[in-house]
Amino acid sequence: MSDTSKASPADIMPIADVMARLRDPETGCPWDIEQDFASIAPYTIEEAYEVADAIDRNDMADLRDELGDLLLQVVFHSRIAEQAGHFRLQDVIDSIAAKMIRRHPHVFGEGARREDGHAQWESIKAAERADKIPDPSAMAGVAQALPALLRAEKLQKRAARTGFDWPDAQGAIAKIHEELDEVTSATSHAHREEEVGDLLFAVVNLARHLKIDPEVALRGGNTKFDRRFRQMEAIAGDAFVGLSLDEKEALWQQAKQAE
Template identity: 80%
Template sequence: MNKASPADIMPLAEVMARLRDPDTGCPWDIEQDFASIAPYTIEEAYEVADAIERADMDALRDELGDLLLQVAFHSRMAEQAGHFAMQDVIDAITQKMIRRHPHVFGDGARREDGHAQWETIKAAERAEKDPDPSALAGVASALPALLRAGKLQKRAARTGFDWPDTVDVIDKIVEELDEVREAATQEEREEEVGDLLFAVVNLARHLKVDPETALRKANGKFDRRFRSMEDMAGETFAGLTLDAKEALWQRAKQQEKSA
């Protein structure tokens, strides 16, 4: 396999430049802006994660291409606005990776100390860019809520603000669940359910479980079992009683475990 060079990505940038050409480009591509494209960028990242979970390398290749297209799209819009170009993006991330890995590219710490050094360098860079002194500075509010909860908790934990063990976290979940039961208004229910979800993310962090991955797998499991229930019941499924549907669920669950 030939070694890739930074120039290899430029044909994609040229395609995007054609698509965004005000006179000869694609009308849809021309009318987009950063805000309108951002949801597609997030969606493509999740589709990459889905291909990885399914171990589908053909799909992963395609989804990585779609994600790379998002980088080209944002870069072209930025270039047209006079901010930066695709090559600037490539140069910036290349320099950052070298700067944050002195144990590989320089005379920094031993290789096994690399992660700790990465965090130290990252924190110093963040402090230089952002005057916000909080340990939570830089955790983007636009992140998916589950991901942001985990990041906020990790940052807080670095300051010592954390439960000492998982038993305390589980007790906190029980406490939050009781508060959900006691909530009297819709506003209170929303708040307490949010607190409950936040506590569950905390438990996942203590157990070293990625909550997004765990929930995605739970979604997939529910999807498989529900479809199995529908297949077993056929067209009569919707009209069955809840008890009958629960019995089908248990059958679907048992079939999956014994498969």
């Protein structure tokens, strides 16, 4: 088996050199110099979503650019870490290459077989997590900073592995009705907020049972709403804002039927 755990630095080093120049304390860019992990993190999240957006639009030119922007975030964080004496970009590359090999024994192992690859991945990942994180809970390692829909799905999947799960989608649907009743019966803003959170969590659970990615589904819903609302505005022109709710609802139905 060839050793692919060491990636060649030649391909990625040009952007690393650019970042080193930008972060040079004496000759670099003042904005880049003053950044730290926390200040850059929101940009990292934003760039990941822009990659997803380019994929949704099937815009390959934009995807190329957005992947470059996302790669820059990795380089930026790695440079900050290197200057603080923690690790280098090459360490990041070597680490992820080694991890992919370690988690794919069905591909890279001796007498490798491709069946049951996902099960092996999850088993190895769980063992690594147990070694790395002192928290013994099945919920350990699900990052607090994840988008709420994604974190809800991950928490539910972890719970399901322990057997704490509805046997089918009907249980999830019943839970949605239960949570909706609790929203309507809540008597304070704080209580309503809590119950709406429970309702959203239950909807994510239903999506999981139906094998639907809730983030993808909601992005689709957002796109649909945006498209129909723009059609309403186009039909009504400058008069749109002054229309009654009933008139706007009629426009909504018109835009919906036009699809």
